[in-house]
Amino acid sequence: MKFQSGYPTDDTVTKLYDEMDFQRACQAYLWGIPAVGLNEWRKAQKDVFGARNGEMLSYLDFSEKLGILTPNYTTPYILTLLDLQESGPFVVEIPAGQMAGMVMDIWQRVLSDMGVVGPDAGHGGKYLILPPGHEKVEAEGYFVVPSPSRTVFAGVRLLDADKDKAIRELIPGIKSYPWSPSGPGEVMPTRHAGDKKWSQMPPRGMAYWESLNEVIQREPVMDRDRLILGQIRFLGLEKDKDFAPDDRQRKILEQGVVVGEAMAKANTSDKRVEPPFWPGTRWKHALVVSVDQRMPGYDQFDERAAWFYEAVAISRAMLTQTPGVGQRYIASYKDKDGAWLDGGKSYKLHVPANPPVKTFWSVTAYDEDTRQMAVTDQGRPDIGSRKTDITTNSDGSIDVYFGPTAPAGKETNWVQTVPGKGWFAYFRFYGPTEPFFDKSWALPDIEKNT
Template sequence: MDHFSRLAGRTLLTLAVSCSIAAQAQTLETRIGPVSMEGELPAHESVAKLYSELDFQQATQSYLWALPLVSYAQWQEEFQNKLGAKSGDLMVLNSYEDKLGVITANATTPYILGFVDLNETGPLVIELPPGPTAGGVGDFWQRAIIDMGETGPDKGKGGKYLVLPPGAQTPADAGKYYIAKSETMNVLVGFRVLDPDPAKGKALVEQFKMYPYSKRTEPSKTKLLSPGGKAWSGTQPRGMAYWERLHQIIQKEPVNERDRFYMAMLASLGIEKDKPFQPTPAQKKALEDGVQMGELIAKANTFAKRFPGAQFWPDRQWDTVLNIAEPSQRVAFYDQLWERSAWFYEAVTNTKGMVSKTPGLGQTYLGAYTDKDGQWLDGGKSYRLHVGPTPPAKQFWSMTVYDIDTRCLIDNPQRKADLSSRQDLKKNPDGSVDLYFGPKAPDGFEKNWVQTVPGKHWFSYFRLYAPTEAYFDKSWKLDDITPVN
């Protein structure tokens, strides 16, 4: 080989080595910072960083996915451990204090509800008395199984319902019942009494029965309980407590086919069915970061909704808060993950009656999170809401104020969170009403005022019970919440 060939060979070798070294030294700028690369592959020292990001993403998405399940599990746990309610007991929530633990509770009518573990009871019989009620049975993903009362198959005339757990056979005497098939072992049974007469409402509640199908020939009396002033909270826990509650309820429930990929994510984070929850330090870090970011995204997804049709009137700040097309949370080609996450971060339960499209039947909910200028509602400022004459509600309307942090009734010194057409409000000559919200009552409008808390933000629901055609065709409009001096 001549001198020129040897020199060319050494040059090519030097270039190859230089290119190799250059490739090894490359970095790729990404959302999580620079990632060291070896050519087209991540460098070995980058792999742990990428897996850390994957675990964080899995934890964030799992938080949002699990919101409805953790919400019911937390509520059930609080009823049991703080209020002494066992499976099959009914809790009567009547007063302002009773309802302080319920996410976005209706402050106008009483709630009668209880959690039932079908692992313990097997098929469950519910006897609903006739009368003006609205309610139903929901599974632990907060999917409506069946409505009861005015929007249910009994149409307010009462009747017997039979709730079947997953895999249960329909009994031979099924014709005696309205059949409800659950996809989870735990269910919520609840209803509201719509009669404004407290005595009639109490009598109706006392006729309600709930017992195992196996004891239908000698049913025991349903136990009625009250919080009795005890503090409790159905708000989803924060931090590692969120994941502990999720792990706890997963042990009691079958895995639905649609959730298997999320269960794979959870397994990567140390949360599995039939296994103890013992996360490694790396998994714990991902879970703690994920629950923090997950809730921040949940707040954006809830209080600044971006899905189509959320804004009810194009020129108003009011949202349609319950954007789940069907109680099953399912549309043609997907399940409504983000609509579901929004509703079950700010609220609990779902029935067909709550998304009524029939004039004169069910309820509807409008939510306001900002004033007319799009600014968050501030507990230190004063606001007015003008409610025009003849609101489209066959039964009644109500305006309720909630705390942003807990999503529960505002916990104010006034001990009042709502204004409604069932109250003795001061009206304008044309029949319209001006409602006020702020730290101090405006002179002469004390009856029309809800006290807000400085230093805290709030939001509101405007409910229409038995909405009429003017709501559905949008010929009646509700003004925006307006700041006042």
């Protein structure tokens, strides 16, 4: 930098503004992650799956779930992406049964839980979702959920141990329809999403900014975002204005999305916001953000980016503090020696006897690059307590193996990984019990299998 009489020269002014805008682009990438992830799913719902506005789609098998960030391979998902500006007040209705879910705004903040952890407490109910600014509604027989955003995510997962029975008996009772004071509109039953190539992963390159611009143009301005919106207008992202970046802005945006994603990777896989869950291990909470993304004195930024870079959706049940209720996710990206997990190497995870769960547990391997289930010849990314042919040790413990090929005789306890690609693991506790919370039961690190 050069100065004359204390003032920056013209070249230095240009350099400083370029640097300011580059830094803002990097932070805007992190800021936009949760909304861009849902916006990509919103577009897929309409353009790939051909769904009507608010129509509930079921994602039941491996191929249907391939586009989702870190899905659970085991549990069926039924959900919708809803445009409240188009629909007006809208109802999502669920039957009584073992299911859990949520209603979220475009920033993936929880507006209401649903199912066994929601106000219906597993008895079924009608959730009436109101558009931004809608007058207060008193509707007997409905759980009224005001939304601050035009786009809403609403969905549940089925938790019954008999998956086929749950699909057969519960999905027909999941439906959605518009609502008015004079009564409900046309009812839309749930249908299969279908085996189509799709992804809700935030895109790379200029496509990321185009998707973020769609969010900015579609959604109401929220007070907490005004400062960032004021900064990124110098990058061509401004409410009620066309997104047409000039050459300078485009170059900065292209650089910003590369460095922004690198920051997101570090912030997710090497979380400085979270200590190890079991002291001395590599395991940390995967979900480190609260349901409203707020803490006393500040709104969560790094925590929000850490979760939504590699995952989608959140609910109060996923942060349960009540033994036997909800679920918890613990993640690992490194082996016992501190090396990143490598798809070309062989590993073993020793799961001690009596995992602290009321419902079930599973451990799933995900692709580092896409944060989705890896596509392998095996066609299954997880091992869990509901796998009927799993081999158990004499003391009740279970050894799970990861690698490109199965160790001899360990095929039923093996998850295939892809050489040349990194991966990470989620260990899910469904209905975690007291030994999980008091940490009297602990999961050791993933180790190289020699």
